[in-house]
Amino acid sequence: MASDNNVSQKEDDIGRVAMKWRVWLAVIVIIVAAAGVGLMLAPIGEDRPDITVSGNVEQGEHLLQVAGCYACHTRTEDDSASAFAGGHELETAFGSFYAPNITSSDSHGIGDWNLRDFEKALRQGVSPDGHAYYPAFPFLSYRSLTDEDVAHLYAALMASEPVDEEATPHQLRFPFNIRLGLKPWRWLFxxxxxxxxxxxxxxxxxxxxxxxxxxxxxxxxxxxxxxxFIPPYMGGNDQLPGGNWAPPIHGRALSQMDWNELDLMYFLADGMLPDGDFVGGSMVEVIDYGTVYLSESDRRAMAEYLFSLQ
Ligand code: HEC
Ligand code: HEC
Structure with a gap:
């Protein structure tokens, strides 16, 4: 009788401990889920002082080329496509992105944006209504653009031809099509x-x-x-879409390939490799729509910087 009581007492204890654990587990799951939801809803971006300098259209037009805005936001493969009215397919491991219409159209572009909206989008990756942009839009690089350059870009886009055309929507795979997932991603990475x-x-x-x-x-x-992004800086990426490989381009790697600064300067002007061959892959667009427009002194500065990474 006494030992029976002991056994049921023990079973009761075990049951109580198991119950306690279940409660704790539930509490932990709820906390983690709440934190996740909190992160998804939390505002992103910083409250920065307004940009007070005014932009110059001509300098902005130059930047729209060399910063790749034209290349991504225009269907460059189609000669009749309107500039900045929306881009061609950007294939990635997560699906296909299409850069939107950023002309001065009020209905389809960014004609009704103010400089503050534009700054938040370009340097902080946040839309006027507070949602996070996909990092396929390279705001993680543009974050370091100066106030002057942001103002120039804005001036040039506001002066651009408005085009009332719908850009192609992104076609992303689940779960990457859920924009809310971008906020925890940003928080982590x-x-x-x-x-x-x-x-x-x-x-x-x-x-x-x-x-x-x-x-x-x-x-x-x-x-x-x-x-x-993970280190090493400029260490190359062999996971580019379509099995493409971008080689390391820090000075040490370039020296190992027997490049010198002049080789790199010429390369950025016309895509020609030191052995007389021409580069391929997505680097062609980077040069044809971007770096060819750089001044010689800017190309020299880039070569000097990359070669300084030994
Ligand atoms: C590598 C391709 C790429 C380049 C280069 C690029 N963009 Fe974009 N841009 C995108 C994509 C893709 C989006 C859409 C992001 C999203 O939906 O979250 C975007 C979105 C935008 C938006 C938000 C538009 C809207 O309606 O919400 C603006 C503004 C913009 N880009 C301006 C620029 C400017 C200015 C430059 C050059 C300084 C530039 N982009 C360069 C791909 C690019
Ligand atoms: C859109 C992606 C992309 C961007 C942006 C890009 N590159 Fe590349 N780059 C590539 C790819 C892909 C290759 C390999 C090309 C090939 O397969 O021939 C490459 C190759 C190169 C090479 C080596 C050429 C060779 O074959 O040895 C150099 C140097 C280079 N890029 C420099 C730059 C510089 C400088 C910039 C910035 C102005 C830049 N790249 C921006 C994708 C890119």
Missing amino acids: ATTRSLNIDQSTEVGRGRYLVDAVAHCGECHNPRNSLGA
């Missing part, structure tokens, strides 16, 4: 703080062009399986 690059030296100017404007690292930096 990304910062939109500016690198505040000092452009007073030639190497500094080169770094600004490589990192902030021409965003070379978007393809030449390695990434993890969730698309976040």
Whole structure:
């Protein structure tokens, strides 16, 4: 009788402990889920002071080329396509992105945006209504653009021909089509703080062009399986869409390939490799629609900066 009582007492205890654990587990699950939902709903971006400088259309038009805005936001494969009215397919591991219409159209573009809206989109990856942009839009590079350059870009786009055309919507696979998932991603992997690059030296100017404007690292930096940048800086990426490979382009790698600064300068002007062959893959567009428009001194600065990475 006494031992029977002991057994049922023990079973009761075990039951109580198991119950307690279940309660704790439920509490933990609820906390984690609430934190996840909290992150998805939390506002992103920083409250920065308004940009007070005014932009110059001509300088903005130059930047729209060399920063790749034209290349991504225009269907460059179609000669009759309107500039900035929406881009061609950007294939990625997560699905296909199509850069939207960023002409001055009020109905289909960004004609009704103010400079503040534009700054938030370009440097912080946040839309006027507070949602997060996909990092296929290289705001993680543009975050370091200066106030002046943001103002120039804005001036040029506002002066652009308005085009009332619907751009193609993204076609992304589940779960990547859920925009809310971007906020936890950013919290884990990304910062939109500016690198505040000092452009007073030639190497500094080169770094600004490589990192902030021409965003070379978007393809030449390695990434993890969730698309976040990982070291080594400019160490190459063999996971580009379509099995493409962007080689390492820091000075050490370039020297090993027997390139010198002049080779790199010429390469950025016409895509010709030191052996007389021409480059292929997505690098062709980077050059044809972007770096060919750089001044010689800017190309020299970029070469000098990349070669300084030994
Ligand atoms: C590598 C391709 C690429 C480049 C280069 C690029 N963009 Fe985009 N851009 C995108 C994609 C893709 C989106 C859509 C992101 C999304 O839906 O979350 C986008 C979105 C935008 C938006 C938001 C538009 C809207 O309606 O919400 C603006 C503004 C913009 N880009 C401006 C620019 C400017 C200015 C430049 C050059 C400094 C530029 N982009 C360069 C791909 C690109
Ligand atoms: C859209 C992705 C992308 C961007 C942005 C990009 N590259 Fe590349 N780059 C590539 C790919 C892909 C290759 C390999 C091309 C090939 O297969 O021939 C390459 C090759 C190169 C090479 C080596 C050529 C060779 O075959 O040895 C250099 C140097 C280079 N890129 C420099 C740059 C610089 C500098 C920038 C910034 C202005 C830049 N890239 C931006 C994708 C990119």
